[in-house]
Amino acid sequence: MSFDLTRRSLLTVGMGGLTLAALAACSGGGNTGALPKPGETPTFGGSLRMSQYGTAERKARLDKMFALYTKQFGGEVKVSAVESASYGEKLATEMAGGAAADIVPMYQSLVAEYARKDLLADLDGWPTITDVSGLDQVSITSGVIDGKRTALPLGDNSYAAFYDRTRLKQLGFEPPEPGDSWEDFIRFSNDVSTKSGGSYFGTMDAGADMNLFEVFLRQRGVSLYDGSALGFTAADAEAWLGMWEDLRKSGAAPSADRTAEAAIGGYGTTQLVTGQASNFFIFGNVFKAFSDLTASELAITSPPMPSASDSGLYVRASNWAAAYARGKNVGDAVNVIQFMLNDPEAVETLGTEFGAPPNLDLRASLTYDAADQAFVDYLDLVASDFAQPIADLAATFPAGATKSGQALKTVSETVAFGDQSVVDGAASLVAQMEGFLK
Amino acid sequence: MTALSTEPVTATLKTGSARKVRRPGDGRWAAVFLGPWAIGLVLLTIGPMMASLYLAFTDYDLLTTPTWTGFDNFTRMFTDPLWQKAMTVTIMYVAVSVPFQLAFALMLALALNKGVWGVGFFRSVYYIPSLVGTSVAIAILWRQVFGSAGLFNQGLGLLGIESTTSWIGDSSTALWTLILLRVWEFGAPMVIFLAGLRQIPTELYESASLDGAGPWRQFWKITMPLLTPVLFFNLVLQIINAFQVFGSAYIIGGNGGGPANSLLLYSVYLYQAAFANFEMGYAAAMAWVLLILIGVVTALNFWVGRFWITYSDD
Numbered sequence: 045m046s047f048d049l050t051r052r053s054l055l056t057v058g059m060g061g062l063t064l065a066a067l068a069a070c071s072g073g074g075n076t077g078a079l080p081k082p083g084e085t086p087t088f089g090g091s092l093r094m095s096q097y098g099t100a101e102r103k104a105r106l107d108k109m110f111a112l113y114t115k116q117f118g119g120e121v122k123v124s125a126v127e128s129a130s131y132g133e134k135l136a137t138e139m140a141g142g143a144a145a146d147i148v149p150m151y152q153s154l155v156a157e158y159a160r161k162d163l164l165a166d167l168d169g170w171p172t173i174t175d176v177s178g179l180d181q182v183s184i185t186s187g188v189i190d191g192k193r194t195a196l197p198l199g200d201n202s203y204a205a206f207y208d209r210t211r212l213k214q215l216g217f218e219p220p221e222p223g224d225s226w227e228d229f230i231r232f233s234n235d236v237s238t239k240s241g242g243s244y245f246g247t248m249d250a251g252a253d254m255n256l257f258e259v260f261l262r263q264r265g266v267s268l269y270d271g272s273a274l275g276f277t278a279a280d281a282e283a284w285l286g287m288w289e290d291l292r293k294s295g296a297a298p299s300a301d302r303t304a305e306a307a308i309g310g311y312g313t314t315q316l317v318t319g320q321a322s323n324f325f326i327f328g329n330v331f332k333a334f335s336d337l338t339a340s341e342l343a344i345t346s347p348p349m350p351s352a353s354d355s356g357l358y359v360r361a362s363n364w365a366a367a368y369a370r371g372k373n374v375g376d377a378v379n380v381i382q383f384m385l386n387d388p389e390a391v392e393t394l395g396t397e398f399g400a401p402p403n404l405d406l407r408a409s410l411t412y413d414a415a416d417q418a419f420v421d422y423l424d425l426v427a428s429d430f431a432q433p434i435a436d437l438a439a440t441f442p443a444g445a446t447k448s449g450q451a452l453k454t455v456s457e458t459v460a461f462g463d464q465s466v467v468d469g470a471a472s473l474v475a476q477m478e479g480f481l482k
Numbered sequence: 483m484t485a486l487s488t489e490p491v492t493a494t495l496k497t498g499s500a501r502k503v504r505r506p507g508d509g510r511w512a513a514v515f516l517g518p519w520a521i522g523l524v525l526l527t528i529g530p531m532m533a534s535l536y537l538a539f540t541d542y543d544l545l546t547t548p549t550w551t552g553f554d555n556f557t558r559m560f561t562d563p564l565w566q567k568a569m570t571v572t573i574m575y576v577a578v579s580v581p582f583q584l585a586f587a588l589m590l591a592l593a594l595n596k597g598v599w600g601v602g603f604f605r606s607v608y609y610i611p612s613l614v615g616t617s618v619a620i621a622i623l624w625r626q627v628f629g630s631a632g633l634f635n636q637g638l639g640l641l642g643i644e645s646t647t648s649w650i651g652d653s654s655t656a657l658w659t660l661i662l663l664r665v666w667e668f669g670a671p672m673v674i675f676l677a678g679l680r681q682i683p684t685e686l687y688e689s690a691s692l693d694g695a696g697p698w699r700q701f702w703k704i705t706m707p708l709l710t711p712v713l714f715f716n717l718v719l720q721i722i723n724a725f726q727v728f729g730s731a732y733i734i735g736g737n738g739g740g741p742a743n744s745l746l747l748y749s750v751y752l753y754q755a756a757f758a759n760f761e762m763g764y765a766a767a768m769a770w771v772l773l774i775l776i777g778v779v780t781a782l783n784f785w786v787g788r789f790w791i792t793y794s795d796d
Contacts, residue, residue: 457743
């Protein structure tokens with residue numbers, strides 16, 4: 045027997061092996077002490093983990109707060125932080141792998157999703173630890189899902205608009221006032237763009253912003269969802285998409301490519317921070333984070349509204365804390381959450397990082413820096429003049445709702461790029477969101 | 483020539499096999515040494531692949547028990563506009579980026595094969611983009627270069643063309659920036675081309691020169707025919723790699739598929755389905771469709787290759 049060893053056979057064997065390899069590639073600290081049971085006080089002594097999203101400043105504050113916790117209870121709490129955009133995906137894989145952190149903070153849209161799958165501990169199962177007596181009673185009820193207290197609010201919050209006061213002043217404008225109408229907003233945005241000669245936009249294009257869209261719908265007497273059905277019609281979506289289309293066409297808002305560019309990245313790439321547009325819509329608790337990113341003085345105000353009684357605004361936590369139900373240290377995790385919300389030093393350390401502290405006595409006793417004070421004042425204003433009732437988290441975010449943000453983004457962008465009309469975009473959005481709920 | 487070159491090899495192999503004596507226990511030792519590899523193959527490759535195949539036929543949201551749905555995930559793809567968009571974007575990406583990348587790599591390899599001074603240095607320098615091109619840092623840098631205030635627009639400004647277009651943010655140009663990034667990662671195929679060029683006997687060029695053939699004729703009549711096996715090798719590997727591109731598209735376009743889904747490559751949509759929408763069953767089905775697609779394209783390449791590849795021993 046002999047081998048006919050040619051270049052062709054060598055190459056074929058080599059190619060086959062490499063091809064197979066390439067094809068295969070495409071397919072695809074625990075608490076060492078006695079663990080407390082429901083109803084018992086935790087005997088902390090080991091290591092806990094808390095997952096986290098947000099800025100480096102937030103992680104620094106958490107690390108500082110957990111150093112205080114260790115002094116009182118021993119052990120340690122480690123914070124594993126990722127950027128906000130990736131957090132939802134990381135949390136999903138950790139939950140699926142049974143390896144979620146002991147303490148799981150999450151934005152409001154995720155709470156009901158995980159609570160329905162019994163992945164969040166019932167905090168009332170630890171009566172000697174959980175103390176909600178000092179917390180804002182309206183806020184905390186929203187976290188009760190299917191009769192279980194699955195999450196506690198980390199800080200009351202409300203949707204807001206940030207404006208670059210310094211830059212506007214240079215152009216001869218003052219930032220809009222809380223309660224201004226949409227007509228005021230459109231006129232103002234056009235005026236700023238015109239005065240700047242088109243080099244500075246009066247407003248960002250917020251057509252893809254699901255939170256502001258929700259406020260807009262509430263102003264029209266409808267909602268994103270009505271139980272397990274869609275709460276708005278194509279006419280509502282047309283009004284929304286059409287308004288932003290008009291703002292783009294008039295030059296008050298940036299072109300589609302500039303908006304798409306700014307959408308990729310964190311706060312630092314927003315047109316407010318990069319000096320391309322005068323505003324940004326977001327939850328008010330990050331006012332300080334934005335203020336730290338720019339040399340300009342910022343102002344915080346309300347999103348536009350038809351009237352104070354139809355503001356569409358509400359006060360509710362946007363960030364929540366839960367304990368992973370399948371973790372080994374549930375009692376201790378509940379104790380950490382309790383500490384974050386009710387310990388005076390812990391609350392002072394966190395400040396308004398997640399929103400205004402839900403412990404009302406501690407909120408009143410704190411002293412804030414200028415940016416945090418501006419946010420707290422804004423929240424008080426919304427609570428007193430604008431706030432309207434809001435359904436609890438389970439009703440606001442029915443099963444399948446988490447996909448809606450991506451659908452609005454795609455529809456808003458395809459309309460902005462002229463790939464489809466406002467009418468077609470609105471119909472597409474409604475069809476997609478109805479499909480998600482099935 | 484073939485018989486002459488293979489004869490010594492044959493002789494050596496014959497001698498080796500004649501000398502080999504099987505001893506009792508050889509099989510056990512073979513099992514011991516092969517064991518770790520076999521265990522790894524079963525647990526880390528075949529096992530997950532079989533699990534993925536099973537999940538492709540289920541409705542599985544990562545958090546609750548999978549439920550059998552038959553072929554629903556596969557039939558859904560044909561009515562899913564986002565899947566169709568992802569497929570279109572990916573085919574466009576593969577069809578444009580691979581030929582341009584290989585052409586560029588071949589051009590550079592030909593230049594470096596001329597025996598220019600410092601060839602080793604230039605070879606290393608040109609290989610660097612292949613090493614760093616898929617990194618997060620380069621993808622972020624790409625966003626800066628092709629942003630509205632980026633280097634590209636500044637360069638246009640120097641030429642008197644004022645532009646504030648965000649090439650990365652415009653749905654009609656974003657994919658081209660991603661294609662450019664892939665072309666820029668030409669180092670690996672270039673090194674392989676260079677190795678292939680070094681294998682071509684210089685006597686052939688000397689003979690051709692004596693016969694009056696110019697550089698252009700030598701390239702098409704000698705270089706290209708003898709380089710076709712290497713070109714085929716590069717082509718197959720680059721197509722497989724291009725179908726699976728994820729990192730650069732994810733960083734440049736974000737997890738939302740870029741402006742108006744213009745950067746929604748197949749792997750990005752697969753990732754979205756699995757980890758943003760919690761549709762792991764659908765994602766697994768998509769992965770198997772991609773596997774089959776790549777397999778079909780590769781088989782087609784091998785079949786077509788019979789008609790255009792020239793082996794020196796033919």
